[in-house]
Amino acid sequence: MPKIGSHVSFSDKGLLNAAEEAVSYGSSTFMIYTGAPQNTRRKPIESQYIEEGKTLMDKHGIDEIIVHAPYIINLGSYKEDTFELAVNFLQEEIRRTDYLGVRNIVLHPGAYTDKDAEYGVNRIAEGLNEVLAGTKDTKVNIALETMAGKGSEVGRSFEEIAAIIEKVEDNGRLTVCLDTCHVHDAGYDIINDLDGVLDHFDRVVGLDRIAVIHLNDSKNPRGASKDRHAPVGSGWIGYEAMNNVVHHDKLKHLPMILETPWIGKEDKTQRPMYEAEIALLSRNLNGRFGDDFLDHVERIDHLLTKKDIHHRDFILNTWDLLKTDAKAKKTDGREPMERLYDLLHEERLFPDLSEEQINQRLTVWLAGKNALKK
Known part of the structure; x- marks a missing residue:
């Protein structure tokens, strides 16, 4: 049975709140930020109800979760203060992730802004070398996320991901997060040729690098480079293609995380469709x-x-x-x-x-x- 869960909130009671929310959806895994994704304010990780959360996880058979790095980290920046913040903050997030006992932290590789893609690849590799050198005492891997190709973000192709990995010295601690919406928006045909896409990824990067899947439908046709997630089945990818990803022999052992949005009128009081999506993709509707x-x-x-x-x-x-x-x-x-x-x-x-x-x-x-x- 595949491990399917969702992004959940790490709020007042930290890991306990996150585990409670995940359980309410029927999750068998989940993903958290260890604080707000848009700023550097963090509560001490030791105070975040870790043992209580792990007890609840054990009760419901959840043995693997994922951390996502904050969006404000940009290792591709040419600005020294932005780059230094990214290195230092990511190191701290890795230490927090290690304290939780989580093995993979997902990272958007970065954006080159006013430079070019080659500069971005080199700058991100430089940053990762610093980050990994400063966190050798942890057991955390950095999962580089495949990106959709909007703006100047790096990671829009498997070749860019591979180029970053090749330039990092301690690259045994680099894994990959494969995002279905992102690879679709980047132009890969996971609808009609999933096997071909995976074969391409294996040749360029290596399937053994994939540590987590993000399960998102897309509001845009293939190759749009937009990165706009849709609920499962209500976008251009569709349920059948998403289901093929979940149950593919080369992927089904991986933790799979939904980041699908709520679509409706009462967006402040209603939840995303995680419960229905998890039951649907787990073949547990009844x-x-x-x-x-x-x-x-x-x-x-x-x-x-x-x-x-x-x-x-x-x-x-x-x-x-x-x-x-x-x-x-x-x-x-x-x-x-x-x-x-x-x-x-x-x-x-x-x-x-x-x-x-x-x-x-x-x-x-x-x-x-x-x-x-x-």
């Missing part, structure tokens, strides 16, 4: 939700079939329409999940269910009827 839930999905399918709405056609046509609307400066920016929710709401199909509960059922409907048989 065990998690029961027969009534699946009956609801069948009712949705009956209604939408009568309206001649097919799940994949609807998704892709809606994204095309949104692109056309944006060019024409039209105002209706409702994404596919929002439009489907509005349709069910107008039909009063489930008047007693919350928006979150309806969207959970829509998430499963978007996977297609084959998913219900697994």
Whole structure:
């Protein structure tokens, strides 16, 4: 059974809060930031309810989690103060990660800003050499994340990841985080040729370097270089391709982390679709939700079939329409999940269910009827 979880919050009670949230989704792994991802303010890691969190993890069979480095770290910067901050802060994050007993910290490699990609690769390697030299007393690996290619970020190709690794002296402590949205947006065809993409990665970097998978659908077509995540099944990648990643023989042993967004009107009070996505991709829908839930999905399918709405056609046509609307400066920016929710709401199909509960059922409907048989 694959280990699937989500990004969860490391809030007031640190690891305990994170583990509680992960358990509520049915996770078998999860990913945290050890503090706010956009600043350097950190509470002492020793005060973050570590033992209580580990006790809860043990109770629910969660034996491997991931840490994500803060976004403000940019090892590709030519500015000395930014580069120095990145090196020092990443070293501290690695020490915090080591204290937690976590083996991999995911890092966005960096951006070259006003320079060029070659400069960025060299600068990131320089920074990683400093970071690794200063954390030899830890057991933490740095998992370089594959990037989508927006702006001047480095890591948009497997070749750039390999070039960084080659220039790092202690590169046995470098692993890779493969992000499905990012590689799709960077131009790799994981929908129709997953085996080919993995073979390419193996030749250039080595499949044994992959330590974690980020499971994200994409709001953009392949090669768009945008990096805009979508819930599983509601983007251009689609459920079938995501499911193929999860259950691929060369990947299924890895921890897999959802970073999919909440799409809806009540974004401050509702949760992302992690619970439904995890059950769906783990092939545990009935065990998690029961027969009534699946009956609801069948009712949705009956209604939408009568309206001649097919799940994949609807998704892709809606994204095309949104692109056309944006060019024409039209105002209706409702994404596919929002439009489907509005349709069910107008039909009063489930008047007693919350928006979150309806969207959970829509998430499963978007996977297609084959998913219900697994």
